[in-house]
Amino acid sequence: MAEASLEVEVVFAAVDRQVLLSVQVPVGCSLREAVERSGIAAHFPGLDVLACPMGVFGKVVADPSRPVEAGERIELYRPLIADPKEVRRMRAAKAAEAARLRAGE
Numbered sequence: 001m002a003e004a005s006l007e008v009e010v011v012f013a014a015v016d017r018q019v020l021l022s023v024q025v026p027v028g029c030s031l032r033e034a035v036e037r038s039g040i041a042a043h044f045p046g047l048d049v050l051a052c053p054m055g056v057f058g059k060v061v062a063d064p065s066r067p068v069e070a071g072e073r074i075e076l077y078r079p080l081i082a083d084p085k086e087v088r089r090m091r092a093a094k095a096a097e098a099a100r101l102r103a104g105e
Contacts, residue, residue: 003026003027004026004027005024005025005026005027006024006025006027006068006069006070006071007022007023007024007025007070007071008022008023008025008034008068008069008070008071008072008073008074009021009022009023009072009073009074010023010034010035010038010040010073010074010076011073011074011075011076012040012043012044012047012049012052012075012076012078013078014044014047014078015078019040019043019044021038021039021040023037023038023039025037025068027067028067029067029068030064030065030066030067030068031054031056031061031064031065031066031067031068031074032050032054032064032065034068034074035049035050035054035064035074035076036050040076049076052076052077052078052079053076053077054074054075054076054077055074055075055077056072056073056074056075057072057073057075058075060077
């Protein structure tokens with residue numbers, strides 16, 4: 001008798017391209033196992049896809065060992081290059097400095 005399986009999608013978007021793969025996985029398979037079985041790592045050499053934060057339909061998943069459900073889209077997120085809070089602080093400081101210089105003219 002064939003093992004029960006379900007279909008999920010695994011997706012990763014690099015800066016220059018994105019890949020979406022459909023994969024059949026056994027019932028009870030974890031998110032991490034589904035990513036491994038998808039073979040998406042072969043599309044992005046040099047990227048440790050298992051170290052990337054994961055999410056399902058735009059919601060970050062804290063425990064990648066949780067079982068997948070039929071039809072889920074497992075998303076792999078790129079590592080951040082810069083902290084968004086720090087970027088906003090720098091932008092605000094730059095705007096404040098520009099305003100101070102305009103006021104002093």
